[in-house]
Amino acid sequence: MTAATPDRTAPRRIDVHAHYMPHGRLVDGPGFPVLSGDDRGGQITIDDRPFRRVRPSLWDVGRRIADLDEAGVAIQVISPVPVTLGLDGGYLRAQNDALATAAAASGDRLLAFGAVPFTDPDAAAGEVTRLATLPGVVGVQVATMPNGLELDAPELGPFLTAAEENDLPLFVHPTEQARMVRGRGARTSSPSGCTPTLPPRRRPWSWAGCWSATRGCGWRWPTAAARCPGPTPGSAMP
Structure with missing residues (x-):
């Protein structure tokens, strides 16, 4: 066999x-x-x-x-x-x-x-x-x-x-940083309808971490969480 x-x-x-x-x-x-x-x-x-x-x-x-x-x-x-x-x-x-x-x-x-x-x-x-x-x-x-x-x-x-x-x-x-000033070309929304918010006491996620968590919200923003229309399957955001 x-x-x-x-x-x-x-x-x-x-x-x-x-x-x-x-x-x-x-x-x-x-x-x-x-x-x-x-x-x-x-x-x-x-x-x-x-x-x-x-x-x-x-x-x-x-x-x-x-x-x-x-x-x-x-x-x-x-x-x-x-x-x-x-x-x-x-x-x-x-x-x-x-x-x-x-x-x-x-x-x-x-x-x-x-x-x-x-x-x-x-x-x-x-x-x-x-x-x-x-x-x-x-x-x-x-x-x-x-x-x-x-x-x-x-x-x-x-x-x-x-x-x-x-x-x-x-x-x-994504890493926590002592200096989280985001810079050149920052924007506060994206074509996909995502809007960044700055909740207090939230972990300082980077734009890259937010990007992977929200399927394309690639802005640069300190301590950014994202509000996107509908659920985000597989989101890495805590």
């Missing part, structure tokens, strides 16, 4: 938003997160202060693959924990190597988005070029305001050029 041939035309579930963090200390120095734990769970600490409790699948590739199997997900794209996005190049390079190692150990079940040091635009461009050489790395995760800059800021030109030249897409992750 011969084995059935798998149907390679059948749709597969691909998860593009899942974070990964390597176990242990990547680099020495203040301000760098450290992940410790065992098969019961883990803890991220920053300067010995607790930051977040996490599940073992955050760092354990085998546990993560088991979770994917249970959920019926064929491929997952892993990306850095957002708290690391503003760290320096030494940490991010080590983290990018760890992401690539995790992808390589997954049996083609994991791909990865890396991260780059936006405190130095030239270094960011150089790390993009290096990311393109790492097996399993397929893009770059960026914060909504990397180093306090809008995504169309001229200072990011070398980084954006390198990403384009190396054919690496950007995954924009």
Whole structure:
């Protein structure tokens, strides 16, 4: 009896938003997160202060693959924990190597988005070029305001050029920022009928986060929530 041939035309579930963090200390120095734990769970600490409790699948590739199997997900794209996005190049390079190692150990079940040091635009461009050489790395995760800059800021030109030249897409992750002044070309409505509101005490979502949550309301606005006609299936807005 011969084995059935798998149907390679059948749709597969691909998860593009899942974070990964390597176990242990990547680099020495203040301000760098450290992940410790065992098969019961883990803890991220920053300067010995607790930051977040996490599940073992955050760092354990085998546990993560088991979770994917249970959920019926064929491929997952892993990306850095957002708290690391503003760290320096030494940490991010080590983290990018760890992401690539995790992808390589997954049996083609994991791909990865890396991260780059936006405190130095030239270094960011150089790390993009290096990311393109790492097996399993397929893009770059960026914060909504990397180093306090809008995504169309001229200072990011070398980084954006390198990403384009190396054919690496950007995954924009909503983040909370100390400076949430939205800038050039802001508008207060869109052709789809969305109207931004500024509710008090609301998390400062970026335009990119709002865009993904409302199917196309791509304005730039601080702490923006959206009112759109009708329900929004799959909305990510809390």
